[in-house]
Amino acid sequence: MTNTTMQAHGLTVPEPVSGQRSNRHAAAAVAALATALAWSAPAAADSDEYFRPVTDETVKTECSACHMAYPAGMLPARSWRALMGDLSNHFGEDASLPEETRAAIETWLTANAASDGSRIGRSMRDGDPVLRISETPWWVRAHRGEVSPAAFDSPKVGSKANCSACHRGAEQGYFEDD
Structure with a gap:
């Protein structure tokens, strides 16, 4: 030795x-x-272009019945709690679920949410939680100067909520510019 x-x-x-x-x-x-x-x-x-996609079947099924099942990492836990706490008024729609299903989805979303130390978490101010992903500081920065406001209202896109219209890999968590 x-x-x-x-x-x-x-x-x-x-x-x-x-x-x-x-x-x-x-x-x-x-x-x-x-x-x-x-x-x-x-x-x-902690990227503006990749988020771990939804892997929970209940979350996929229930959320994608009306819109894309957004990756939990796009919002902090407090935002997901607020969203899941008022499903009877989910952006003007009644998205109510049986309590067991609602609780399971909230648990998965908050467990996989953006951490306070992540880029998204650090960009959020204390106070009322942001409920729309498109109103988070990181989303606004990522789309500023890239997409005209009129593009979101076009028939092809429909709204800011339709990520897949521009990001073909959105369902898999990829949001790079296509």
Whole structure:
């Protein structure tokens, strides 16, 4: 055994006993990969172009009966709680659900909502929760100068709520410019 060390991807790894060189390289590679994934995962989750799509079947079924099942990460938990707390007046529609279904959807949405530390969470002011995704600061910034207000009223789009009209991958969580 030796007391020497080596540097691998910013990590200090002890030199192995003779014959264990491949294990040392494997360990260094795993450490480097773990570090890269740890740094990239928050960036991917906190993006204006990608949001984890809805994976819960109840949320998909109930929400997409009237509109796209929006990714929960587009709003903070307090906004989802407010929306789910007044389904009898859901943007002028009665979207009431049996309490068990409503509670299950609210639980999933709040568990997967934008965190307070995320880009979306940080952009939200304290006070009344924002109920429309299209009124959140990040949405307004993302569309300012990109889309004319008249485009949202066009027959092809219909409203700001119709993400799929411009973002073909919206149902899968991709909102990059198409």
